[in-house]
Amino acid sequence: MISLYRHIQTYTADYNEISLYYLSYLMIVILCHACLPDVSIQSSFAVNLFIMILVVSLNTQKIFHEPKRLGLLNQWLIYHDLDEVFISIRILSFWLTYLFPLCCVLGLYSLTIGFDVTQTMTLNGCMILFSLAICFKMSLLSALLTFTNNSPALVIILCFPFCVPLLLLTLSLVKLLSANMPATQCLMMLVALVVLLASSLPMLIRTILSVGWCADY
C-alpha cells in the first residue's frame, strides 16, 4: 500500500499538471454533451469512453517513458529488480490517479441519465474493468516508447486499433443494460480479458524495460 501511495505521489506531484488533466477531461465531456444534446445513451457513453482513451493516451508516457528520461528506470532496476509486482503497482497507481476518478464521474453521469442503482453499479464495474484493460494496454505501449524519443501522438496511433474491440465490447454491455437485458456474459468476457492482461503483461513489460534501458547505447 505504501508503495502504491509513493507511486501515486509521483503522478500527482505536479499539482498544475494533474488539475489541468481533470479540467480538460471535464471540459471535453461538457463540450461534447452540449454539442450533442439528443444522442442515445449508447452514443453518449461511446463519446465518454472515447474521451477517456484520448486523455489517458496523452498521459501514458508518464508510466515508464518519463521515468526513463529522468534516469529512474535504472534506479528501479537496481532497487526493485523491476519485478512483476513493482510493474503492476506502477500501472495500478496510474489507473488510480488518472482513470478511477473518471470511472466515478461516469458512474454519477449514468445516475443522472436514468439508470437505477443496480444498473449504475454494474455499469461502474464495467467501466472499471474497461479502464483497467486500457491501462494495461497503454502501459505496454509506454514501455515500448522507451526505445524511442517520441511524442504521445505515436501512442494514440498505436493504441486505437487495440482499443476498438474493447470499446465495442463495453458499448454492447451498455446497450444490454440500457435495454434491461442480462449482461453477465459480456461482463465475464471483460473480467477474463483484464485477468489475462494483468497476468501476462507485467512479465512482458519487464523484459521490454530491461532491454529498453540500454536501447540508446
Add this chain to the structure above:
Amino acid sequence: MLVDFLLGNARRRLSSGQRLIITGPNGCGKTTWLKHLSCGHSDLSIQLDGRQIQQWDSLWLQQQATLWHEYGLYDNLTVQDNIALMGCCPADTGHLAQWPHASQYVRHLSAGQKQRVCLQRVLTANRPLWLLDEPDAHLDEQTVAWWQQEMKLHQSSGGVIILSTHRQHGANAVDSSSMVVSL
C-alpha cells in the same frame, strides 16, 4: 572480482579493492564506455572473473550501483520521498536522514546537493561494483573529501569502482589501488 578490459589501446586488469579512473576531454566516450559496460554491450572486450561480459546476466550488470548524469529524482517530491520511492528504509540512508535539506523539494536543491543525494543512493545500493559517471561534478571540496573517504571504504571492503572524471586533481590524487586511463 577481476575485471579484464581493453581501454586506451591497452589491455588492463582491475581486481577487488581497486579503482579505475577514466579521464579525457568532453565527447571522448567516457560515459558511452561506462554505459556499454553497464549494459553488457557486445562490442566491448571486457572479462569479469574470466568470463566475457556478454556471457554475464545482463540484469546483474544493470543492477550494479550506478551514477549517471540524469539524477533520477522527481523534482516535485522531497529528498526523503525520493529516497523512500526507492524502497530504502531511513536506517539505510545514513546521515542523509539528518541532512538539513532532507525535507526539501528536489527542485529547490542546487546541482551539487542533488548529486549528493545520488551519491548517498549509490551507498545504500550496497553493490560490489560501482559505475560512476563524474561523481564529483558540481560538488564542493568538503563533499568531494567525504566522497573520497566513502570510495576508500568501499575499496577496503573488496569493492571495485570504475569512474570517469574531469577533475585533474581527482585523477592525480591516486594511490596504489587506483589506475588512471586517459582516453
